[in-house]
Amino acid sequence: MIHNRITLAHLSDLHLSGRNDRRALSLLAKMLRHFNAAGIDHLVISGDLSDVASPAGWAPVRDVLREHGFWHFDRATVLPGNHDLINLEEEMRIYNALNPFPENRRQALREKVAAFCGMFGELMAGGSGAVAGFPFVKVLHFSGISLAFVGVNSVWPWHRSDNPLGARGFVDPSQLRALLSPDVAAALKESVVVGLCHHALKVYGTSSPIDQAFDWTMEMINHAGYLAVMKKLGADVLLHGHFHRFQSYVIDGVPVINGGSFRYAPDRYSEMVLAPDGTFSQRFLSIS
Numbered sequence: 001m002i003h004n005r006i007t008l009a010h011l012s013d014l015h016l017s018g019r020n021d022r023r024a025l026s027l028l029a030k031m032l033r034h035f036n037a038a039g040i041d042h043l044v045i046s047g048d049l050s051d052v053a054s055p056a057g058w059a060p061v062r063d064v065l066r067e068h069g070f071w072h073f074d075r076a077t078v079l080p081g082n083h084d085l086i087n088l089e090e091e092m093r094i095y096n097a098l099n100p101f102p103e104n105r106r107q108a109l110r111e112k113v114a115a116f117c118g119m120f121g122e123l124m125a126g127g128s129g130a131v132a133g134f135p136f137v138k139v140l141h142f143s144g145i146s147l148a149f150v151g152v153n154s155v156w157p158w159h160r161s162d163n164p165l166g167a168r169g170f171v172d173p174s175q176l177r178a179l180l181s182p183d184v185a186a187a188l189k190e191s192v193v194v195g196l197c198h199h200a201l202k203v204y205g206t207s208s209p210i211d212q213a214f215d216w217t218m219e220m221i222n223h224a225g226y227l228a229v230m231k232k233l234g235a236d237v238l239l240h241g242h243f244h245r246f247q248s249y250v251i252d253g254v255p256v257i258n259g260g261s262f263r264y265a266p267d268r269y270s271e272m273v274l275a276p277d278g279t280f281s282q283r284f285l286s287i288s
């Protein structure tokens with residue numbers, strides 16, 4: 001079959017609380033059945049899969065994806081969110097009792113990222129033996145259209161004063177440098193380019209001091225640097241979550257879609273239909 005259009009479904013912020021979260025798991029299964037019935041080509045989940053920052057929290061998501069045919073490089077792409085990697089209670093306990101040194105918190109985050117990649121590597125690097133890590137570039141060739149995902153990890157380590165909720169985002173400059181390598185530009189040539197991160201590029205933007213205080217805890221600190229790199233790579237669209245609202249906006253000429261939160265609206269998702277030239281139509285849909 002010739003594909004000259006690719007249909008992408010985008011979910012975010014599932015916030016499953018583990019295997020006993022039966023209601024959310026069954027709603028997720030229902031959504032995946034809908035995607036199969038609707039002929040969705042590929043699913044993106046842009047982080048905060050779970051509220052339990054551990055493999056025990058992520059595994060039910062892996063299992064439900066597998067049961068519904070989405071456990072394959074070609075079928076789905078996932079990213080971690082702050083709730084997948086940072087357990088606030090643990091951070092506070094360590095801060096109060098043990099060793100709060102920032103380097104230890106950075107190391108703890110690196111280990112969590114490695115564990116996440118160990119579980120979800122199939123959906124990031126594929127089963128080819130390539131090591132899953134960040135940034136990653138995956139290029140999918142459908143007949144008539146080539147689709148490239150560029151994924152970064154935007155979760156920043158917890159810090160008592162700089163990141164007290166663990167919710168501020170930052171894309172490590174080493175990831176941005178890696179994306180500027182000529183190999184990446186060569187790999188993306190001829191593809192529709194979809195950038196993926198967890199954190200929002202824009203949060204609120206109101207003048208209310210309360211909202212601004214909230215913005216500070218949620219923002220992606222170096223969103224301008226991230227955006228500049230994605231523009232250099234010719235990104236056709238950027239997808240994210242984190243800020244639990246379904247939104248579509250344009251920032252510096254680049255379309256951005258916020259996949260909202262499945263946790264709070266489990267019948268809603270973003271659907272994108274992409275053409276080979278990178279143009280697309282997007283809408284938020286509700287299933288009954």
Ligand SMILES: [Fe+2]
Binds near residue numbers: 013015048242243244
């Ligand atoms: Fe979230």
Ligand SMILES: [Fe+2]
Binds near residue numbers: 081
């Ligand atoms: Fe988040």
